[in-house]
Amino acid sequence: xxxxxxxxxxxxxxxxxxxxxxxxxxxxxxxxxxxxxxxxxxxxxxxxxxxxxxxxxxxxxxxxxxxxxxxxxxxxxxxxxxxxxxxxxxxxxxxxxxxxxxxxxxxxxxxxxxxxxxxxxxxxxxxxxxxxxxxxxxxxxxxxxxxxxxxxxxxxxxxxxxxxxx
Numbered sequence: 001x002x003x004x005x006x007x008x009x010x011x012x013x014x015x016x017x018x019x020x021x022x023x024x025x026x027x028x029x030x031x032x033x034x035x036x037x038x039x040x041x042x043x044x045x046x047x048x049x050x051x052x053x054x055x056x057x058x059x060x061x062x063x064x065x066x067x068x069x070x071x072x073x074x075x076x077x078x079x080x081x082x083x084x085x086x087x088x089x090x091x092x093x094x095x096x097x098x099x100x101x102x103x104x105x106x107x108x109x110x111x112x113x114x115x116x117x118x119x120x121x122x123x124x125x126x127x128x129x130x131x132x133x134x135x136x137x138x139x140x141x142x143x144x145x146x147x148x149x150x151x152x153x154x155x156x157x158x159x160x161x162x163x164x165x166x
Contacts, residue, residue, distance in 0.1 A: 054082070061095035063076075084126065
């Protein structure tokens with residue numbers, strides 16, 4: 001079951017077929033780790049909300065937004081695919097560290113009226129999924145490039161997951 005969850009997780013990210021196979025092989029060796037099992041469980045729960053799927057950037061953060069006097073441009077679309085709208089919403093809220101007032105304005109601009117408990121819960125759960133995703137990528141990168149990312153960064157992500165789960 002874990003391998004099916006890993007496969008679904010990988011296929012949803014928009015990676016090329018060759019990378020998907022490499023990614024699956026590397027992650028299968030990690031399938032005994034709790035963070036991966038927890039991420040798969042969360043992902044399987046979140047993907048049940050397919051009625052909220054939209055075209056998603058899937059890497060929306062401050063570094064992929066260019067702002068000029070009168071225009072806003074989004075760049076770096078290589079991970080774009082169909083995904084839940086709260087994936088990008090939670091990613092940009094975290095990236096820009098928005099406060100409650102800014103979140104309400106952002107959601108209104110996105111066409112979501114009100115920062116309700118239900119909306120807030122979706123944002124928090126997708127934020128947690130984003131952190132799991134970041135940790136999985138970091139561990140994957142370190143498997144191919146021995147210790148490319150330092151251990152402190154991996155610990156920071158693990159700590160962030162613990163805080164987000166509270």
